[in-house]
Amino acid sequence: MSQENSRQFSAALSEEFEAVRLRYLDTMETTIIELDALLGAIGRPDVQERALEGIRFRAHKISGTAETFGYPRMGQLAHQVETAVDQRARLSASGPTKQIEALVETLLVEMEQTLDARVYAPQAARV
Amino acid sequence: MKILAVDDDETHRDLLALALKQMALHDLKLCDSGESALMELTQEATPYECFLLDIDMPGMDGIELCRRIRAMPKYELAPIVMLSGLSDRVHIEAAFDAGASDYLTKPFDELELSARLYLARKHGQQRRQFARVRAEIEDVRTELGKKKAFTLATPLELEDVAGSIEYLALENFLLQTSEKLAAVDVIAVKIVNVEEIFQKTTTSEFRFAVNSVGDAIAETLRLRQYFMAYAGNGQFPIILRDGLGIDPETFSADLACNAEELEIRTTRGEILVPQLVVGSGMRNGFIPRKANLRALASAIDDAEECAARIAASQASSGKGKHGAIDGLFGWLKAS
Numbered sequence: 467m468s469q470e471n472s473r474q475f476s477a478a479l480s481e482e483f484e485a486v487r488l489r490y491l492d493t494m495e496t497t498i499i500e501l502d503a504l505l506g507a508i509g510r511p512d513v514q515e516r517a518l519e520g521i522r523f524r525a526h527k528i529s530g531t532a533e534t535f536g537y538p539r540m541g542q543l544a545h546q547v548e549t550a551v552d553q554r555a556r557l558s559a560s561g562p563t564k565q566i567e568a569l570v571e572t573l574l575v576e577m578e579q580t581l582d583a584r585v586y587a588p589q590a591a592r593v
Numbered sequence: 594m595k596i597l598a599v600d601d602d603e604t605h606r607d608l609l610a611l612a613l614k615q616m617a618l619h620d621l622k623l624c625d626s627g628e629s630a631l632m633e634l635t636q637e638a639t640p641y642e643c644f645l646l647d648i649d650m651p652g653m654d655g656i657e658l659c660r661r662i663r664a665m666p667k668y669e670l671a672p673i674v675m676l677s678g679l680s681d682r683v684h685i686e687a688a689f690d691a692g693a694s695d696y697l698t699k700p701f702d703e704l705e706l707s708a709r710l711y712l713a714r715k716h717g718q719q720r721r722q723f724a725r726v727r728a729e730i731e732d733v734r735t736e737l738g739k740k741k742a743f744t745l746a747t748p749l750e751l752e753d754v755a756g757s758i759e760y761l762a763l764e765n766f767l768l769q770t771s772e773k774l775a776a777v778d779v780i781a782v783k784i785v786n787v788e789e790i791f792q793k794t795t796t797s798e799f800r801f802a803v804n805s806v807g808d809a810i811a812e813t814l815r816l817r818q819y820f821m822a823y824a825g826n827g828q829f830p831i832i833l834r835d836g837l838g839i840d841p842e843t844f845s846a847d848l849a850c851n852a853e854e855l856e857i858r859t860t861r862g863e864i865l866v867p868q869l870v871v872g873s874g875m876r877n878g879f880i881p882r883k884a885n886l887r888a889l890a891s892a893i894d895d896a897e898e899c900a901a902r903i904a905a906s907q908a909s910s911g912k913g914k915h916g917a918i919d920g921l922f923g924w925l926k927a928s
Contacts, residue, residue: 479611483611486608493603493604527605530678531604531605531699533700
């Protein structure tokens, strides 16, 4: 590949990465709405377990990708949520959910702030 | 390299495609579930050379998918790299149990992904090459007599031995055992007279000998959680992952009982008895990942030293020559 071709290839990849990042931010809006609804459902005993599983699933996905796009704090918070849900399941399925709820609320604030800022994070370097 | 990547997360599929494109790996097929991946595998014309599987997927998870792919004869030797955001020990162990060759924790950087794919490709080529040679050797086994499809130092896959995985997978498991995880114990068993057995047996007889020793070790550890492999040169490194520790002396005595009637009859009618020695073992945990590999190497070296002492002692006393076995099953202190 010539130097010019190589430069064009890199530029094309950067464009593709930016397109993926924008799609990611679009889906984040949906994820916020879903997480908010699941958070509200935790208080209902008939759907609590399903709500927690839904929260864990979404947190797991966020923790695996957020850092890639330059949002390490969001990734860490999501990982904390996932770990807290897993720990509760291991210790006692009917245990308290207060800590999980607090962590989800912190995560939601972080996600909303990210969407508000919508600033490209140049430190994104992990896949 | 033809790659099949399976991940239910669209963003992650996009990122994987991008990363592989950057590595000039364009022959990539993406699937969004285990079920669709299996469907793809029944339809594809040319086999895939490498698999990247997400673990945590709704429906069929990556571990079950790995097990099913590994069960397909044409993918018996294919490299399977597991991808997951979970750094949980249970998932890592389950993945290797299901036949995974390697494991990557998300998010991973391109350099790491590139290095793992390079290793996967190299490993896959070696395994295919070895399988070809093995098949050829099997075809003309009677004519070849004692010629081997492998050298004394070649790691072999133990067949149907409980807790056994490939040696490379064993190394990868240790690399993935981070400091967050509980301690593991690493110990090694060595066949002292492996050179003699190697020289006097055919390919299948040597394999039988190695498998028989593997079975004896598995029987000794039947109540424990462990992985073991055959690393070549008569060495069986073992990783005990239940954190219960191990007393090499007791282990050695139990192994001696289970291997009491172990013998290999050669086609020439000679009876060979493997002499086993157990190293003093290394406890590991809460330390950097690469130190785990050093512990593995130390455990192997330790068993090797013990075996050398036994061999030297036999040579000076005139015992142990020409397959005459004195029944020595020794655990020797490393000192």
